[in-house]
Amino acid sequence: MTELIYEQPLNEKIRSYLRLEYLASQLHKSLTQDTQQHSFYPLFSLCELTDRCDYRSDVLKDIDRYIITLSKWLELPHVDQQQINEFISRLSAAKTPLQSPDRIGIHLKKDKFLSALRQRFGMPGACCNFDLPQLHHWLAKPWKERQLDLQCWVDQFQPLLTPIGLILELIRSTSDFTLTDAKAGFYQGNSSQTLSLIRVKIDTTQECYPTISGHRNRYAIHFVDFDHQRHTDKTIQFKLATCS
Structure with missing residues (x-):
């Protein structure tokens, strides 16, 4: 028996969170297995979404709201205080990186290799070697080297993706x-x-x-x-x- 889970957000904020979580899961798969050029789709999608909207304000408000709610739960009888305190610690730790003045993913805009790829990736069949010779040069590198590059690029978004993952985990647990x-x-x-x-x-x-x-x-x-x-x-x- 195979069960599938379908999710429907009921407001625009959760809709955005779920999209970002989905792209994060695709990127994390790319870090564990060689998906060749397919790893760039979720990466550039994250760039596009964070260019359009700065999610930090909503996420920071949600972090503060959940910390207050969880702190109140600690006063209730028969609750797992250790689990609640662990969530409070994880939320508090996720808050600090998000308060950086730099816009999420801004450093990737300065990467000439990624900028050249991003301009072409929206075109059908634009990954041919005559269109993007720099991509084919990069794909020929050992997987370990490309994995380090991918990790560096993904890390640019972790200050946003980590708290969103925690918030969605809390929402699902309700x-x-x-x-x-x-x-x-x-x-x-x-x-x-x-x-x-x-x-x-x-x-x-x-x-x-x-x-x-x-x-x-x-x-x-x-x-x-x-x-x-x-x-x-x-x-x-x-x-x-x-x-x-």
């Missing part, structure tokens, strides 16, 4: 998965709390996937038959987590 049925492939719910993330876990043998919509307190889930690409009329059993 709700456990519960077994639920979608009658005729549809499920609708609401919450007294403001929600930020809907998570759906479903077995791939059901041959369908969810499309999720919602905002703040209300959400709806439609299940789509993959083979026919249309809404299924079957009762679908799935696991649901509504995270605040």
Whole structure:
């Protein structure tokens, strides 16, 4: 049995966080295995996103908010104080690098090799050796050398990616998965709390996937038959987590 998790952000900030987390996971895969030129797509996507928006203000506010919330949880009975204190320490440690006056990823703009590649990478088939001879020279280097280069480039974004990973980990921990049925492939719910993330876990043998919509307190889930690409009329059993 293989279960897939689908996530739907319910506000623009969480949407941005999830995109950044996804790109971070792609880059970390590139650090452990040689993906050749494919490692540049997530790298340049991160450059593009951080060029458009400086996320530090939102992330710093979220760090402070979660530290205050977790500190209050310490006063509650029957809580795992060690785990809460560990999260507070990790959040506090992630805050300092984010307070640097330099814009995230700014030093990569000064890298002539990356700048030349970035200008071309948006073009279809632009990785040919006659388009980017410098890329083919770099790809011919030993993997260990290229791995060090990649690590150096990824480190430019870690002050932002590390706290975002912690924040999303905390958000996901606010709700456990519960077994639920979608009658005729549809499920609708609401919450007294403001929600930020809907998570759906479903077995791939059901041959369908969810499309999720919602905002703040209300959400709806439609299940789509993959083979026919249309809404299924079957009762679908799935696991649901509504995270605040």
